[in-house]
Amino acid sequence: MTISEEKVDDTILEAKRHPMDYLLRWDRLPHVWCSGCGLGSVLSCFIHAIAESGIDTKKIVVVSGIGCTGRASGYLDLDVFHTTHGRAIPFAIGLKLANPELKVIVFSGDGDLFAIGGNHIIHAARRNADITVICSNNFIYGMTGGQLAPTTPMGAWTSTSPYGNVEPNFNLCHLVASAGAIYVARWTSLNARRLQASMVEAIKKKGFSFIEVIPPCPTTFGRRNDYEEGIKMLEFFRENTIIRHGIDPGDAELNLGNKIVVGKFVDKEDKPTLSDHIARIQLFAKRR
Amino acid sequence: MLRLHMTLRKIISFIPPEYKEQEKWHLKIITDRCKGCLFCINFCPTELLESSPEINSKGYHPPKIKDDMDMDDCAKCGFCELICPEFSIFLEKEEDTTGAKK
Numbered sequence: 001m002t003i004s005e006e007k008v009d010d011t012i013l014e015a016k017r018h019p020m021d022y023l024l025r026w027d028r029l030p031h032v033w034c035s036g037c038g039l040g041s042v043l044s045c046f047i048h049a050i051a052e053s054g055i056d057t058k059k060i061v062v063v064s065g066i067g068c069t070g071r072a073s074g075y076l077d078l079d080v081f082h083t084t085h086g087r088a089i090p091f092a093i094g095l096k097l098a099n100p101e102l103k104v105i106v107f108s109g110d111g112d113l114f115a116i117g118g119n120h121i122i123h124a125a126r127r128n129a130d131i132t133v134i135c136s137n138n139f140i141y142g143m144t145g146g147q148l149a150p151t152t153p154m155g156a157w158t159s160t161s162p163y164g165n166v167e168p169n170f171n172l173c174h175l176v177a178s179a180g181a182i183y184v185a186r187w188t189s190l191n192a193r194r195l196q197a198s199m200v201e202a203i204k205k206k207g208f209s210f211i212e213v214i215p216p217c218p219t220t221f222g223r224r225n226d227y228e229e230g231i232k233m234l235e236f237f238r239e240n241t242i243i244r245h246g247i248d249p250g251d252a253e254l255n256l257g258n259k260i261v262v263g264k265f266v267d268k269e270d271k272p273t274l275s276d277h278i279a280r281i282q283l284f285a286k287r288r
Numbered sequence: 289m290l291r292l293h294m295t296l297r298k299i300i301s302f303i304p305p306e307y308k309e310q311e312k313w314h315l316k317i318i319t320d321r322c323k324g325c326l327f328c329i330n331f332c333p334t335e336l337l338e339s340s341p342e343i344n345s346k347g348y349h350p351p352k353i354k355d356d357m358d359m360d361d362c363a364k365c366g367f368c369e370l371i372c373p374e375f376s377i378f379l380e381k382e383e384d385t386t387g388a389k390k
Contacts, residue, residue: 010358012351015316018375030374035323035348040373048370190331192370231326 023047023057025077032071036230038189038215042136043072045192046107049199050078060103063092065112068142068217072107086116093129093274100275103203104130110137110151114170118150125179125208130273132202133210136189137172137254138217146220153256157224173249176210177266183209184249184266188237189216191262198264207273214260312382313364317350321376324348328368328377334361337368351377 018026024047033039050060063081064073065088073080083091092104106113113121113135124131139156141147146159151172155164177184183205187195195213202209216222216233227233237260244252245263252261322344329337329351340352353359362379369378 010353010355012353012377013314013316015318015378015380018318018378019380020375020378024375026375030321030323030346033373036325037373040375041327041371044370044372044375190371192367196370231330234327234331 020047020051023050023077025075028075031075033068034219036216036218038230039069039072039136041189041192042213042215043075045196046134046199047076049196049203052196053200053203055103055203059101060105061095063088063095063104063106065108065117067109067112069107069109069136070112086112087120088112089117089120089124089133092131093124096130096275097278100279105203106131106133108135110135110172111141111149114172115150122175122179125176125181125210127274128180128182128208128271130207130275132205134199134213135172135210136213136215138215138221140217140221142217142220146224153254155256159224169254171249171253172212173252173265177249180208181210181266182207182268182271185264186212186214186252186262188214188241188260188262190234190237191241207271313359313362314380314382315353315359315362315377316380317377319344319350320346321374322348322350323374324350325373327371327373331371332368333365334363336362
């Protein structure tokens with residue numbers, strides 16, 4: 001009576017191509033990231049955001065550094081640039097200054113952007129360079145085997161801190177906001193819809209916009225900290241995430257015992273960017 | 289829960305076809321990309337999916353729709369597509385080839 005009267009779809013159909021494959025180098029898939037890693041979700045949100053923003057894909061450049069997240073540029077069928085360790089931001093600023101029409105997006109990890117490239121990001125934020133930075137913070141140096149990173153929370157166990165971390169960690173959003181970024185947001189990879197909307201907003205913003213994403217890392221961080229599966233860490237995010245828009249990012253510390261505070265912290269309008277200053281000075285120099 | 293579900297389905301089956309949703313949606317999967325991370329299964333709002341007993345070419349169990357459910361139970365939110373780290377599962381609207389009523 002109920003089910004068999006009309007033909008219903010009760011199976012998942014097998015397909016050959018994904019609808020977003022036009023933005024991906026699908027011949028390179030499956031990617032290198034572990035089962036349960038959240039970086040694929042972040043990349044998925046990113047390509048959905050690019051599709052939603054409606055920007056011409058010929059004008060988008062994605063720059064990435066070294067690390068697990070740095071591999072993302074190899075899977076995107078856009079103009080991509082896989083740069084040296086920590087130097088993604090200088091390359092991105094150079095691209096933007098050479099061709100101001102481009103939309104330059106830096107997609108890299110916390111170790112690349114804040115450990116070896118720490119100076120570059122604060123000075124890019126100070127200059128208000130017209131780039132978007134998407135930083136995935138998995139609390140650890142993932143690719144090299146789980147060493148202690150500047151973002152590792154206090155008390156976390158890593159391969160180089162076998163009795164727990166004794167150093168306080170960076171609050172990335174607070175650092176970037178203090179240096180002068182005009183858009184600062186933090187999301188976990190489970191807030192996929194909000195993350196996608198935030199990425200669209202950040203990409204369309206004129207000036208230095210920064211998004212911190214927290215994906216699960218089951219293999220190197222989770223294994224030593226009781227989150228040995230990605231799904232377990234996502235369940236933790238689901239129960240312990242609170243959304244606070246517009247608060248001072250200094251209050252949004254990432255500690256092991258506390259709740260994870262996410263949201264859009266800073267959203268400023270109309271601050272002159274580095275490209276504006278350069279264009280003005282070029283005009284001045286030509287007139288003389 | 290199951291009984292409530294079956295009752296709801298009975299009520300739905302009495303609705304004349306012209307008032308039903310005309311658009312048909314399909315869940316599709318590229319099986320060999322799946323790495324069995326269970327994200328789509330755990331975070332589906334209607335709990336439509338479960339692990340399949342079969343394995344793919346890499347030895348992981350891809351998702352499948354539960355035996356007592358079908359695509360009418362799908363919320364069509366597309367969250368599985370967004371959160372899938374492997375670009376494996378996705379939701380697609382069926383192309384209108386039969387010239388169905390509008």
